[in-house]
Amino acid sequence: MTINAKQAETLIHQLSVLVVDDSQFMRNMVRSLLANIGVKKTFEAADGIAALEMIRDVSPDVVVLDWEMPLLNGPELVRIVRSPGVFPSPDIPIIMLSGHGERWRVLEAAKLGVNEFLCKPVSAKALMERLISIVLKPRASVRLGEYYGPAPRPPSLKKNSAGAAF
Numbered sequence: 001m002t003i004n005a006k007q008a009e010t011l012i013h014q015l016s017v018l019v020v021d022d023s024q025f026m027r028n029m030v031r032s033l034l035a036n037i038g039v040k041k042t043f044e045a046a047d048g049i050a051a052l053e054m055i056r057d058v059s060p061d062v063v064v065l066d067w068e069m070p071l072l073n074g075p076e077l078v079r080i081v082r083s084p085g086v087f088p089s090p091d092i093p094i095i096m097l098s099g100h101g102e103r104w105r106v107l108e109a110a111k112l113g114v115n116e117f118l119c120k121p122v123s124a125k126a127l128m129e130r131l132i133s134i135v136l137k138p139r140a141s142v143r144l145g146e147y148y149g150p151a152p153r154p155p156s157l158k159k160n161s162a163g164a165a166f
Contacts, residue, residue: 011135016041020051021066037128048072055089067098075112082113082148091141093134113149
């Protein structure tokens with residue numbers, strides 16, 4: 001499906017996004033980036049436990065999630081969310097943010113069922129690209145053994161390490 005910039009802008013304007021980070025500074029920064037690219041509706045949570053409640057209460061279209069947090073970290077939250085039959089919204093798209101771009105983290109995020117992975121500091125352009133990818137090229141959720149999450153992309157679309165889509 002090919003869309004023009006105006007159609008992409010309209011889709012972005014309609015999204016509701018939950019920003020989950022234990023750092024108030026990072027939540028503010030990501031909210032500002034989202035506002036700058038046209039997202040009108042954002043919510044925030046300071047930890048994974050609050051995020052689970054927000055996902056249940058407000059049903060955001062996308063979650064932007066920090067990897068490292070106290071109490072319930074990003075990977076632990078993804079494991080809970082990606083539990084069909086246990087969690088009410090197991091298919092919600094998740095963009096994982098991390099200040100660490102090691103290959104093992106990117107691979108672990110993919111194994112957990114994260115849709116996209118971005119390294120901090122994140123740019124508005126990178127965030128916009130990931131949101132557009134989620135909206136325009138949604139991947140059906142699949143169960144493959146222990147894995148539940150977005151269907152893997154064909155190998156030609158996989159990109160490298162840390163700024164990367166999988």
